[in-house]
Amino acid sequence: MSVNDVVHGHCDARFERLADALAEELAAGEELGASIAVDIGGELVADIWGGSADRAKTRPWQRDTIVNVWSCTKTLTAMAALILVDRGALDPFAPVADYWPEFAANGKRHIEVRHLLSHTSGVSGWQTPFPVERIYDWAAATAHLARQQPWWEPGTASGYHAMNYGHLVGEVVRRITGKSLKEVVREEISEPLGADVQIGARTEDFGRIAELVAPPARDLHLDRLPPDHPAVLTFAAFPPGAYGVAVAETPQWRQADIGGANGHGNARGLVRALTPISLGGSAFGVDLLSPETVELIFTEQSNGVDQVLFEPLRFGIGFGLPTPRSVPAVPDGRVCWWGGWGGSLVVMDLDRRATFAYVMNKMGPGTTGNARTNRYARLVNAALEDARA
Secondary structure (H helix, E strand, O other), rough: OOOOOOOEEEEEEHHHHHHHHHHHHOOOOOOEEEEEEEEEEEEEEEEEEEEEEEOOOEEEEEOEEEEEEEEHHHHHHHHHHHHHHOOOOOOOOOEEHHHOHHHHHHOOOOHHHHHHOOOOOOOOOOOOOOOHHHOOOHHHHHHHHHHHHOOOOOOOOOOOOOOOOHHHHHHHHHHHHOOOOHHHHHHHHHHHHOOOEEOOOOOHHHHHHHEEEEEOOOOOOOOHHHOOHHHHHHHHHHOOOOOHHHHOOOHHHHHHOOOOOOEEHHHHHHHHHHHHOOOOOOOOEEEEOOOOHHHHHOOOEEEEEOOOOEEEEEOOOEEEEOOOOOOOOOOOOOEEEOOOOOEEEEEOOOOOOOOEEEEEEEOOOOOOOOOOHHHHHHHHHHHHHHHHH
C-alpha cells in the first residue's frame, strides 16, 4: 500500500500503524526526519520515511537520504569479521596477537578476538593523552591501543567499546586482508548485497546526508566514580564537545574509517546489509555466512551491568543479545541487535526471519533506544506476531 502525504514509501497493510506512528512523531516535532524498514524472509514489507533532512526544514527527507548511524556502524564491523571467520581466515577464540602481534604488549597476550567483538577485552577506549584528532589517523590510533594495558580482566565483564570498536576489530581485519575496514565492508557487504550503507561517507554522497540535531545532554556522573573506573577511562579521551554533531558533520569525520561510529546509511540499507543474519547467512542470492557462523553470534560472552553504559546487557560474538527488561525494543528469542547514539536500531530476528531498522536525524537520549525507538519496535513486533499467528 501507499502511505500518506506525511510519510512516504510503502508498507504492507499490517504495518499501517507503524506508518501512522511515524507520521504522529513527525507532526509532534519529536522527529525531524527518519526512515524505518522491515524485511521478512527477503521481502521488504515496510520501507517508509518522512520529515526533513536539514535543521531548517528546507530539504525533505528523500528515499535516498542517508545519515550518520553512530553505533549501528558496529553491526557492519562485526559482519566484516564474521565473514573472515566463515572463510577460516579468523578464529574468534584465538588471541588477537596471533593476527596483530603488537597487541600482546602490556598484558594483552591472552585477549581473544571474541573479546574485542563482545566488548569484553578490557580495552574500551584510548588511554589518555590521546588528542581526539588522532582517531582519524588509523596507524596512530591502533598503535596507541596496542601499547595499552586492559582496564579490567578480559572476558569477565563487558565495558562498551564506544569509539574504538572499529579500530580494534578493524585492525585485525586489516592484518588478515591487507585492506581497510571500510574497503572490506564495501566490497564484501554493501556492493554484493546492494545495501546503501558505508563506513564514513564518499564525498559524492555528502549532499544527501541528513543534518543532525544533538540529543539532550546526559550526565553519567563520572565525577562520582574512582579515576581508574572503566567508564572514566573510556570517556577521558572524549570530553564534552570533543565529538558529536558538530564533529560528525565535518569532512574529516566523514572521510575517516571509524567502524564504531561513523557509518552512513538509511534504514533500508541497514536492513539489506543485515538480512543475511536473519535468514541463516544467505539473502538476495548472496551466500555471506554459513549457518554455523551465524550460530556463533549467540554464544553468550557476557551478561550483566555494562561497566561503561551502566545498563544490564548481554553480548554474543559481535552483537547484543536480548535483555527485554532493560532494552524493551528487542524481543526475546533467537534475536541479535545493536543500536546507535540517539536511538537508531537494527534488529535481526531469526525466529521470525525478520530484520528491522530505524534511523533518524533528531537524536534522542541513549544508545540502546528511547521512547520513539520503543514505540516503533513494539508496533513492528506486534505486526510480526500477527503474521505468525
